[in-house]
Amino acid sequence: MTDKYVIARLEEKGHRFEVLVDPDLALKVKEGKSVNVDELLVGDFIYKDARKGLKASPESLREVFKTDDIKQITLEIVKRGEIQLTAEQRRRFAEEKRKQVINLIAKNAVDPKTKLPIPQKRIELALEQARVSIDPFKPAESQIEEIVSKISRVIPIKIAKAYVSVRVPSEYASRVHKLLAQMGEIKRQSWMNDGSLLMEIEIPAGMQQELFDRVNGVTKGSAQIKIISVG
Template identity: 40%
Template sequence: MISLDEAVTARLESHGERFEVLVDPDAALAIKRGEFDGELEDVIAAEDVFEDASSGDRPPETALEEVFGTTDPLEIIPEVITRGEIQITADQRREMQEQKRRRLINIIARNGINPQQNDTPHPPERIERALEEAGFTVDPMEPAQSQVDDALEALRPVIPIRFEEMTIAVQLPAEYAGSGQAKVREFGDLEREEWQSDGSWVGVVTFPAGMQNDFYELANEVSSGEADTRVVKDKGDLDTR
């Protein structure tokens, strides 16, 4: 369960009765869209249905039976969310908006590159300033991922940016290959790998282009700076330099 401070109220009015439940805001939106695949008990603040959540008053069981055909809160809660309205305070709205803004900036920073500067990543701070300059407003009631296209459209007149994946071949010397390759393969999608006759390991990894600096840092970290890397245009090419 979540704390009351984290929860918003979902409210349904039907048959002259009011039904309220307390739920995580993002989970409530996912349930309303039919996209929730988690455990309901993990995203609610109370396994209960209220007439007035602020006072703790509960509706009569006869009303629950009439409207929902059951008195089981875990069956009723999704119905209230799906059929009702999500109530948020001004403070909750501001907090949700800030959380979505941070997620959006992170998504763009991880995937976006600057095509005018050798496809280098844009730092999150630059993306944040550009969004402000563009006057882009984050919708607190929409997932950050679904706002990416609109944000990019707003950003392009302000900064050169495009989304792209990149593929890098990395070779780890034999003394670092055993433990190092396990961390490298987890960084992105491992396209190919080969163990060389000298005990070194070569892998080709694809990941969002905005994460290339993080990849180079990882490769250096697991090899004490002795890794060889090269950007791969053809994923069938395993040679490094």
């Protein structure tokens, strides 16, 4: 069997259903993302044994899924069933999810003592030290809280928000406003007597340095940026 498609399998009410699917798109479905079902589905059949080419009966499909729509059934099998990945596919997906988790933690967490972001390499080492297992089939976002709790046993870390004030000259106001709206939630904004724009924004605490770098890049260093609080 080519690694361009894999078997998704669901067993329910004494029946086994299998369908051939694209592994990358199947993983996205598992994460709750929307995909093009025509691209997800390989072939036009629901099987009871895909390797033997034995098709599931229309009666069994209607009994379990209450429909005989192949696309709808395919989504249900992938969402509720198991994806039969090869060892290499599982390794690749696990590594990709690990990188996503590390990136998300770095953006959202800080050292509670210093209030400063934690380097990705330190987070990676903490994952190894705490022997954290990352589920390749669950969205990275849904795993962060539990993972941070586990690695907090080996490094000081917590999920936090940073409240930041940014004051920029009028000629950069529009561009910086758009940038900040993409990075976090603008809580307050007001025009000052000198024509500058003052904004207060809440961002994931690990993005403090990124905010400094990006705003200063746009304003050529003319912005006034101050961390009001982290917590």
